[in-house]
Amino acid sequence: MGESNNVLASSAMSASYNMVLQIMFRVMTFLLNAFILRNRYVTEDMLGVVNVRLTLLYSTILFVAREAFRRACLSQKESQKWQQTINLIWCNLPLGIISGAVFGFVWSTQLETPDPEVIPHYHLAVLIFATSAVLELLAEPLWVLGQAFLFVKLKVLIEGIAIAGRCLLTVVLVVFFPQLGILAFCFAQLCFTILFVGLYYLYFLRYIIHSSKKDDEFPLKKIQDFFPRRIPNEPWTSYELALLTWSFFKQGFLKQLLTEGERYVMTLFNVLSFANQGIYDTINNLGSLAARFIFLPIEESGYLFFAQTLVRDVDVNKQPKESIDLASSVLKCLLKVVVLIGVIIWVFGAAYSYLLLDIYAGSLLSTEPGPTLLKWFSFYVLLLAINGTTECFVFAAMSQEQVDRYNKKMLLFSVLFLISSWYLTKTIGSVGFILANCLNMSARISHSIYFTRNYFKDSSYRPLRGLIPSWPVLAVCILSYLVTKYSESQFCCERGWLFRFVHVGVGGVCLLLVIATILITEKELISFITEQWRTRQKSKVAENTKSSTKDRNSSSRGGEDAKKSR
Known part of the structure; x- marks a missing residue:
């Protein structure tokens, strides 16, 4: 039980640090885009090419090359031989080179080329983004080790520095060297990759120098351990781990289609111009802020916790009782947290989408279909939250056979999603992308709920009850929706800033009312969060006490040695 609590505490700490990272990244990107859009340093066409076309290339290469290895290798570390795991992870580099060459070609x-007069250097930009993705894979073994051994601050620190470097370089190049055009974004992306990879190697080089004193369990003891090598009298890698990786690899293609489906439809079928792609992507980034800086860290840390707490392919009643008790409680509370946050975003997004877009980029985004897109995104965020949390449990609990069966279902989801995206976008415009995503998320949530219910059906655990907020919370949310919509019709947004402030004030009062109702009625959730916070504080005190004791013992031994030498 103590070990599972330690994993939970570290996962919670990782989630909080990841939220800080995502908030910082999104705030910087938010301000960067607002600065660029309001001052017209780049065109909408360039935003479409960079944020949709090139970013899709970059994410596709990385997803194909590394996602399966990450999911497979973050299992319970006690059962792993880490040199075999590192050997397997390094297979992502040749895979990345091959996928980079294929997708770059x-x-x-094969795709529509932007007008060279509007977007020069497009082919060079493709080469730079593909190269950046491949180079980033050099840090993958160290990233996996850092996550598996719960180096919770490392990811935030390194990615934060790399993201800050990319944002600062982008602003400098766009403002002072506008003649570079699209190459400004390319150089900034290379800056990110160099900082990301370099800082990981520098950190672990420094760490292994002191590892013999700090952590005897940590597998890296010398520089050669960073890289693949043969193991005497052992297979080069684990057959079971390789098989699990292959299962996740097959699933990866399908999940990437579902994750980036609208960008693939835009890129492959040209349903929107580059300018409209840029506008859609900007609103997409705004609409998914909460999903990226709140729900994604929760999903990543939740998967890490469940993967290290549960034993795959073992019935719920045969799991260690302490582990399954904690896993069920955590899943229920995670679901309650993300549902409450998602409902709040949905309720207030309906009344404040126009105001946000008008403040952010003026009439460029606040004219239709901008506000409608953002309102639908508010609902889509709720579905994203539920899907991410349920799937992080499902993927950690599934056996390899179940993962393989799910791959076939994902194929069906992918085909239906792409068809619905293409049809709905042709029929009703860019809003069709969001509606198709909502349908896709609903199908995946239904599957995850079905799996989770079957997983716990022969036990007394009912974690899916976390999907339903208390009735007082639902009632207050409905009331807040009606009040804020009425406020929008009366005070926003053509009557000046004073009325806008009144509208914001009304929303603030409603939000405080919702939060107060949650604190009063969701007692189980509040109790769980409080308990975990106290456990984390006790762990910190214990670590500090242990460290102080070691220092005193070291000083005492030093004094005795000095006396003996005299």
């Missing part, structure tokens, strides 16, 4: 020659 497709992006350069």
Whole structure:
């Protein structure tokens, strides 16, 4: 039980640090885009090419090359031989080179090329983004080790520095060297990759120098351990781990289609111009802020916790009782947290989408279909929250056979999603992308709920009850929706800033009322969060006490040695 609590505490700490990272990243990107859009340093066409076309290339290469290895290798570390795991992870580099060459060729020659007069250096930009993705894979073994051994601050620190470097360089190049055009974004992306990879190697080089004193369990003892090598009298890698990786690899293609489906439809079928792609992507980034800086860290840390707490392919009644008790409680509370946050975003997004877009980029985004897109995104965020949390449990609990069966279902989800995206966008415009995503998320949530119910059906655990907020919370949310919509019709947004402030004030009062109702009625959730916070504080005190004791013992031994030498 103590070990599971330690994993939970570290996962919670990782989630909080990841939230800080995502908030910082999104705030910087938010301000960067607002600065660029309001001052017209780049065109909407360039935003479409960079944020949709090139970013899709970059994310596709990384997803294909590394996602399966990450999911497979973050299992319970006690059962792993880490040199075999590192050998397996390094397979992502040749895979990344191959996928980079293939996708780079497709992006350069098979897709519609932007007008060279409007977007010069497009082919060079494709080469730079593909190269950046491949180079980033050099840090993958160290990233996996850092996550598996719960280096909770490391990811935030390194990615934060790399993101800050990319944002600052982008602003400098766009403002002072506008003649570079799209190459400004390319150089900034290379800056990110160099900082990301370099800082990981520098950190672990420094760490292994002191590892013999700090952590005897940590597998890296010398520089050669960073890289693949043969193991005497042992297979080069674990067959079971390789098989699990292959299962996740097959699933990866399908999940990437579902994750980036609208960008693939835009890129492959040209349903929107580059300018409209840029506008849609900007609103997409705004609409998914909460999903990225709140729900994604919760999903990543939740998967890490469940993967290290549960034993795959073992019935719920045969799991260690302490582990399954904690896993059920955590899943229920995670679901309650993300549902409450998602409902709040949905309720207030309906009345404040127009105001946010008007403040952010003026009439460029606040004219239709901008506000409608953002309102639908508010609902989509709720579905994203539920899907991410349920799937992080499902993927950690599934056996390899179940993962393989799910791959076939994902194929069906992917086909239906792409068809619905294409049809709905052709029929009703860019809003069709969001509606198709909502349908896709609903199907995946239904599958996850079905799996989770079957997983716990022969036990007394009912974690899916976390999906339903208390009735007082639902009632207050409905009231807040009606009040804020009425406020929008009366005070926003053509009557000046004073009326806008009144509208914001009304929303603030309603939000405080919702939060107060949650604190009063969701007692189980509040109790769980409080308990975990106290456990974390006790762990910190214990670690500090242990460290102080070691220092005193070291000083005492030093004094005795000095006396003996005299």
